[in-house]
Amino acid sequence: MEDxxxxxxSAVGEDPQREGLLNTPHRAAKAMTFLTRGYSQSIDEIVNGAIFETDNQEMVIVRDIEFYSMCEHHILPFFGRAHVAYIPAGKVIGLSKIPRIVDMFSRRLQIQEQLTQQIGECVQGVTQARGVAVVIEAKHLCAMMRGIEKQHSQMITSMMxxxxxxDPRTRAEFLGLIRNQM
Structure with missing residues (x-):
């Protein structure tokens, strides 16, 4: 990757041998490996057995999970917040596991629509919940620093x-709870 x-x-007109760039290929390769570490993770490794029996049948929400990803079209960052909810059907997942699931999928080359779907399907598959909801709000540098150059635009995706x-009431409860600051 360094090469x-x-x-x-060189292709952009720089001299890779100049002092300020001598170690840049190494640092850039190391950064890219970190930014795409989701490819080397598995859901079994992330969940690590943290599924617990429960009688709870009420909505569980983890809100405002910050994430950083890379757009698969331009290899530029997009970042924002994910809100994930589920209604248990006899099992709950450890609290830290939902943000870890968000991180695993966001640390791959992505589009936001796919990221939203992957998180929802994964949480559903792991918990066998009665329902799962995911809303992602993100800013995309491919739209901010190139192309349309709109600094304040934001993309919102959801999966229910x-x-x-x-049930529209369940959906409305979730959307209301992620909007309200507690």
Missing amino acids: QFRAIL LGAFRE
């Missing part, structure tokens, strides 16, 4: 499964 970054520096899709 590829060195070639990119089970009770969140079937």
Whole structure:
């Protein structure tokens, strides 16, 4: 990967041998490996057995999970907040596992629509919940620093499964709770 970054520096007209850029290919390769570490993670490793029996059947929400991802079209960052909810059907997942699931999928080359779907389907698959909801709000540098150059635009995506899709009251409760600051 270092050789590829060195070639990119040359292609944009830089001298990869100048003092300020000597170690840039190494640092860039290390950064790219970190930013895409989701490819080397698995859901089994992330959840690590943290699924627990419960009688609770009420909505569980983890709100304002910050994330950073890379757009698969331009390899530029997009970042924002994810809100994830589920209604248990006999099992709950450890609290830290939902943000870890968000991180695992966001640390891959992505589009926001796919990221939203992957998180929802994963939480559903792991918990077998009666319903799962995911809303993601993000800013995309591919729209901010190139292309349309709109600094204040934001993309919002959602995915509703089970009770969140079937019952408008459940969906409205979730959307109300993620909007309100507690």
